[in-house]
Amino acid sequence: xxxxxxxxxxxxxxxxxxxxxxxxxxxxxxxxxxxxxxxxxxxxxxxxxxxxxxxxxxxxxxxxxxxxxxxxxxxxxxxxxxxxxxxxxxxxxxxxxxxxxxxxxxxxxxxxxxxxxxxxxxxxxxxxxxxxxxxxxxxxxxxxxxxxxxx
Numbered sequence: 001x002x003x004x005x006x007x008x009x010x011x012x013x014x015x016x017x018x019x020x021x022x023x024x025x026x027x028x029x030x031x032x033x034x035x036x037x038x039x040x041x042x043x044x045x046x047x048x049x050x051x052x053x054x055x056x057x058x059x060x061x062x063x064x065x066x067x068x069x070x071x072x073x074x075x076x077x078x079x080x081x082x083x084x085x086x087x088x089x090x091x092x093x094x095x096x097x098x099x100x101x102x103x104x105x106x107x108x109x110x111x112x113x114x115x116x117x118x119x120x121x122x123x124x125x126x127x128x129x130x131x132x133x134x135x136x137x138x139x140x141x142x143x144x145x146x147x148x149x150x151x
Contacts, residue, residue, distance in 0.1 A: 028108045029053035032092050032147035038101040040066065040077050041120040051150060052092070052106050064106065064115060079106070079115035088112050090147035095119075095140035097126040104142070109149055 031051040038045055049069040054062055055076060066075045082105055090109035094101040102123040107114035119127075127140065 028090075028110055029150040030090050030092070030106060030108050030147040031150050032090075032145045034092065034145055036101050038094055038103055039120070039122055040075060040103045040117065042122045043075060045073070045075075053150075062115060066103075077117060079117050082114050082116035084112050084114055090149050092145045092147055094143045094145070095123065096143050097123070097129070097140050100126050101143065102126070102140075107147075109147070 029051050030053075031049065033049045034045075034047055036047050038047075045066070045068075050066055051069075052064050052066050055065050062081075063076055063078050066077070067073065084105075084107050088109050088111055089107065091107050092103060093105035093107070095104045096102075102120065103117055105114055105116045
């Protein structure tokens with residue numbers, strides 16, 4: 001009986017925030033042809049065509065899935081909601097440290113709201129190495145790749 005009650009409570013704690021918030025963050029699947037290798041977390045992806053869509057939404061965070069063009073490769077990752085600047089457009093935003101690119105944000109172009117990834121250990125290490133080389137704390141170069149909305 002206790003197990004059933006806990007199961008119901010756990011389910012409600014997931015459903016109620018989704019009902020209150022509605023569809024925040026990424027609304028549509030975004031596809032883009034990324035011309036360079038990049039990382040999400042500690043996993044590296046080769047240059048190529050990728051699509052990113054929402055798996056689920058919980059509170060102010062959501063889980064997104066990245067898929068390669070051939071659908072052989074898929075990777076789930078968690079994000080937080082973020083608001084972009086300027087006109088809404090479908091795009092993938094990367095932080096660049098030297099020759100390493102890290103996916104930082106995803107926007108579907110349907111609103112100013114998008115999804116932001118937390119900095120991974122690998123990205124923090126790349127930033128630290130760059131700081132040692134330049135002898136000062138320099139912000140990463142921000143690179144945006146134009147995307148298309150997929151229905």
